[in-house]
Amino acid sequence: KAGVTQTPRYLIKTRGQQVTLSCSPISGHRSVSWYQQTPGQGLQFLFEYFSETQRNKGNFPGRFSGRQFSNSRSEMNVSTLELGDSALYLCASRPSQVPNTGELFFGEGSRLTVL
Amino acid sequence: DQQVKQNSPSLSVQEGRISILNCDYTNSMFDYFLWYKKYPAEGPTFLISISSIKDKNEDGRFTVFLNKSAKHLSLHIVPSQPGDSAVYFCAAPDNGAQKLVFGQGTRLTINP
Numbered sequence: 001k002a003g004v005t006q007t008p009r010y011l012i013k014t015r016g017q018q019v020t021l022s023c024s025p026i027s028g029h030r031s032v033s034w035y036q037q038t039p040g041q042g043l044q045f046l047f048e049y050f051s052e053t054q055r056n057k058g059n060f061p062g063r064f065s066g067r068q069f070s071n072s073r074s075e076m077n078v079s080t081l082e083l084g085d086s087a088l089y090l091c092a093s094r095p096s097q098v099p100n101t102g103e104l105f106f107g108e109g110s111r112l113t114v115l
Numbered sequence: 116d117q118q119v120k121q122n123s124p125s126l127s128v129q130e131g132r133i134s135i136l137n138c139d140y141t142n143s144m145f146d147y148f149l150w151y152k153k154y155p156a157e158g159p160t161f162l163i164s165i166s167s168i169k170d171k172n173e174d175g176r177f178t179v180f181l182n183k184s185a186k187h188l189s190l191h192i193v194p195s196q197p198g199d200s201a202v203y204f205c206a207a208p209d210n211g212a213q214k215l216v217f218g219q220g221t222r223l224t225i226n227p
Contacts, residue, residue, distance in 0.1 A: 004158070033214065035178070040124070041205060045214040056213045090158055101147045101166075102208030102215055106158030 002027065004107035006091050012113045018079040021110045025072050025093030032074040034066060037088040045070070046089075049074055078112075086114045118142045119207055121218035128227055129146070136194040136221050138205035142188065146209040150179060153202045159168050162203075163190070182224045 005024040013019050025032050034047040044094040045058040049068035072093075078085055088111050092104035120139045126136045140148070146167050152160035165172040165179045165188065172179050192199055205218045224227045 031213075035215075035217075040219060042121075042219040043206075043215075044219040048213045050213075062177070081130070092158075101164050102149055102206065103161045103164065104215060106160070108156065108158045 004093050004105055006089075006107035006110050009108065010111045010113075012115060013034060013081050014115050015081055015083060017081050018077060019081060019112060020075055020077045021089055021091075023074045023076075023091030023107060025074070025091075025092075026095075026105055029093035029095045029105070031094045032049055032068055032072060033091045033093065034074070034076050034093050036104075037090060037109070038062075043090065044074075046076065070091050081114045083114050086112060088112075118209075118216045119205055119218040121221050123203060123221050124219070125222040125224070127224045127226060128195050129168065130197060131194045133224055134190075134195045134225070136190040136192075136205075136223065138188050138190075139186055140188070140207060141174065142163050142207070142209075142216075143183075145209075147208055148179070148181060148188050148210075149206045149215070150177075151204045151205065151206060151217075159204060177187050192223075195223075197225050197227060199223060200225045 007022045008027045015018045031050045034046040035043040038041050052068045063079045068074045088109045092106045150162040152162045153159040161173050163177050165181050181188045200217040202220045202222050204220045206215045209216050
């Protein structure tokens with residue numbers, strides 16, 4: 001069974017640009033969530049999608065958005081990039097709508113550098 | 116608000132000895148606690164979890180202890196091996212918000 005796949009793995013952008021990151025969850029997983037990892041901050045929750053609906057959003061500005069498609073694939077977009085957006089963006093999936101133990105399956109991440 | 120905290124950014128342990136990673140939390144409503152392990156350039160992988168109704172869960176070399184009165188959990192790795200060198204995150208599911216709340220992580224280095 002293939003794992004969570006994220007593309008691109010690495011990218012460099014300049015301030016003011018926008019970026020789109022893609023995530024393909026494990027087959028059969030309908031819940032996809034996104035996290036931002038920066039040094040010293042751990043993993044910060046961005047948003048979670050289930051059946052193409054955003055169910056919750058973290059404390060990030062409106063420049064951060066996402067969507068989920070009917071095949072459960074998800075994309076997140078960051079517009080008007082700032083230097084502070086440089087981070088590892090992680091996508092995670094899980095099979096059920098109802099969290100039980102909270103176990104997530106993470107992709108390898110997309111490393112974004114903003115210059 | 117930092118609901119889950121890992122106060123030690125790094126820990127260095129001799130190979131073969133015990134590694135103890137600590138985590139504190141503030142939300143007494145958490146039902147489960149999890150530990151994730153992360154290598155560089157890889158995503159976090161689930162390591163072990165514990166239900167809030169238990170005080171210990173063991174899986175091979177890994178044991179998690181939960182002290183609810185102190186709102187504290189710890190991960191014990193014994194014996195420590197070089198392959199255990201990674202960043203360890205403790206986390207708890209915030210079911211009302213459909214998300215995991217993570218600590219800041221502790222970088223564990225196992226010295227040969």
